[in-house]
Amino acid sequence: xxxxxxxxxxxxxxxxxxxxxxxxxxxxxxxxxxxxxxxxxxxxxxxxxxxxxxxxxxxxxxxxxxxxxxxxxxxxxxxxxxxxxxxxxxxxxxxxxxxxxxxxxxxxxxxxxxxxxxxxx
Amino acid sequence: xxxxxxxxxxxxxxxxxxxxxxxxxxxxxxxxxxxxxxxxxxxxxxxxxxxxxxxxxxxxxxxxxxxxxxxxxxxxxxxxxxxxxxxxxxxxxxxxxxxxxxxxxxxxxxxxxxxxxxxxxxxxxxxxxxxxxxxxxxxxxxxxxxxxxxxxxxxxxxxxxxxxxxxxxxxxxxxxxxxxxxxxxxxxxxxxxxxxxxxxxxxxxxxxxxxxxxxxxxxxxxxxxxxxxxxxxxxxxxxxxxxxxxxxxxxxxxxxxxxxxxxxxxxxxxxxxxxxxxxxxxxxxxxxxxxxxxxxxxxxxxxxxxxxxxxxxxxxxxxxxxxxxxxxxxxxxxxxx
Numbered sequence: 124x125x126x127x128x129x130x131x132x133x134x135x136x137x138x139x140x141x142x143x144x145x146x147x148x149x150x151x152x153x154x155x156x157x158x159x160x161x162x163x164x165x166x167x168x169x170x171x172x173x174x175x176x177x178x179x180x181x182x183x184x185x186x187x188x189x190x191x192x193x194x195x196x197x198x199x200x201x202x203x204x205x206x207x208x209x210x211x212x213x214x215x216x217x218x219x220x221x222x223x224x225x226x227x228x229x230x231x232x233x234x235x236x237x238x239x240x241x242x243x244x
Numbered sequence: 245x246x247x248x249x250x251x252x253x254x255x256x257x258x259x260x261x262x263x264x265x266x267x268x269x270x271x272x273x274x275x276x277x278x279x280x281x282x283x284x285x286x287x288x289x290x291x292x293x294x295x296x297x298x299x300x301x302x303x304x305x306x307x308x309x310x311x312x313x314x315x316x317x318x319x320x321x322x323x324x325x326x327x328x329x330x331x332x333x334x335x336x337x338x339x340x341x342x343x344x345x346x347x348x349x350x351x352x353x354x355x356x357x358x359x360x361x362x363x364x365x366x367x368x369x370x371x372x373x374x375x376x377x378x379x380x381x382x383x384x385x386x387x388x389x390x391x392x393x394x395x396x397x398x399x400x401x402x403x404x405x406x407x408x409x410x411x412x413x414x415x416x417x418x419x420x421x422x423x424x425x426x427x428x429x430x431x432x433x434x435x436x437x438x439x440x441x442x443x444x445x446x447x448x449x450x451x452x453x454x455x456x457x458x459x460x461x462x463x464x465x466x467x468x469x470x471x472x473x474x475x476x477x478x479x480x481x482x483x484x485x486x487x488x489x490x491x492x493x494x495x496x497x498x499x500x501x502x503x504x505x506x507x508x509x510x511x512x513x514x515x516x517x518x519x520x521x522x523x524x525x526x527x528x529x530x531x532x533x534x535x536x537x538x539x540x541x542x543x544x545x546x547x548x549x550x551x552x553x554x555x556x557x558x559x560x561x562x563x564x565x566x567x568x569x570x571x572x573x574x575x576x577x578x579x580x581x
Contacts, residue, residue, distance in 0.1 A: 139291030150538035188286025239416035
């Protein structure tokens with residue numbers, strides 16, 4: 124790709140609306156061509172905003188979408204979670220009421236069932 | 245009327261109309277739909293609307309796109325602000341999805357799966373494309389699967405026969421299930437069992453709030469809100485990048501793929517738009533060719549499962565790398581502020 128990129132190509136590149144081969148070729152060109160890179164950044168700012176960015180390192184933010192799956196519920200109930208996963212799950216539970224209720228319900232069912240099984244023995 | 249729609253409305257023929265429609269959907273609508281799915285439901289799809297780990301996410305993306313195609317074909321003049329309209333359509337799709345969920349039944353299903361794991365006399369097993377459950381002795385015997393239709397109308401009789409005078413909610417789940425299987429006489433699909441037990445235990449679902457209760461704003465090109473936990477300034481973004489580059493490769497990659505700023509923008513977008521790096525700096529910093537970077541970027545920010553898949557590792561390992569990366573960044577950024 125020796126010619127400069129069109130505005131349409133840059134627009135589409137910013138939202139990845141190009142076929143895989145073209146996406147790769149455009150990326151390589153943008154990386155190597157100062158003029159196209161400059162136009163690409165302008166387009167990116169137009170599309171995604173150019174104000175100061177804010178970010179958080181808090182685990183509650185990072186893992187707010189990491190809802191518990193069945194295996195994690197079982198490991199939680201069996202106290203078999205490794206420390207890092209436990210930390211992630213605890214952070215998630217601080218922000219997610221649905222998962223808190225899932226855990227509460229699962230532990231309650233497990234407790235009632237365990238009590239009954241022990242009584243039967 | 246929104247200027248974004250002018251090329252569609254002024255199209256002279258079908259080819260021009262299709263071109264304008266493609267542009268509106270791919271360049272303007274798709275990123276908003278992706279962002280709304282991410283922010284409202286934590287559902288991640290790539291730029292093509294694909295998710296390797298979440299078919300619901302793909303379906304919802306397609307649903308939102310289909311609705312947009314419909315309105316753009318039929319009557320685009322009704323749209324005053326295109327991007328806001330897309331945000332609302334995507335949000336409505338999310339609300340519809342939430343309304344279709346049955347969280348109490350889902351919890352009951354988790355409890356049942358646990359019962360089958362822990363009780364030797366009871367079991368669940370895969371049969372063709374279904375999950376069946378029943379007495380362990382029936383597993384893989386070819387015993388006829390009992391249909392829900394055969395049983396649904398007889399559940400009151402089951403109650404009065406097997407649990408007369410008892411409060412079923414005080415009976416352990418494993419006992420109810422064992423009695424039900426003996427009464428039915430054959431295996432059932434797991435979802436059918438859930439439905440039967442929801443009836444027997446009188447499990448009612450709560451109504452999900454409607455969209456009309458809260459106006460959902462797409463914070464796409466607009467201002468960025470900060471909170472007490474957030475860290476601002478491009479200078480800090482630059483410092484963050486320098487620390488990220490120095491992380492062990494697995495921690496570095498895990499952090500980069502999962503990062504999103506408070507407005508939902510991925511790491512590459514944040515760094516490039518802020519002018520902190522150029523594309524080749526990113527490639528060098530991550531030890532990847534530029535072409536591979538583009539492939540990753542189109543999927544970012546990733547959810548944990550997708551990131552773990554991309555890095556060919558388990559979720560537990562990903563969490564470990566992310567924990568270490570975040571701790572290191574916190575320590576280094578605090579030390580220099």
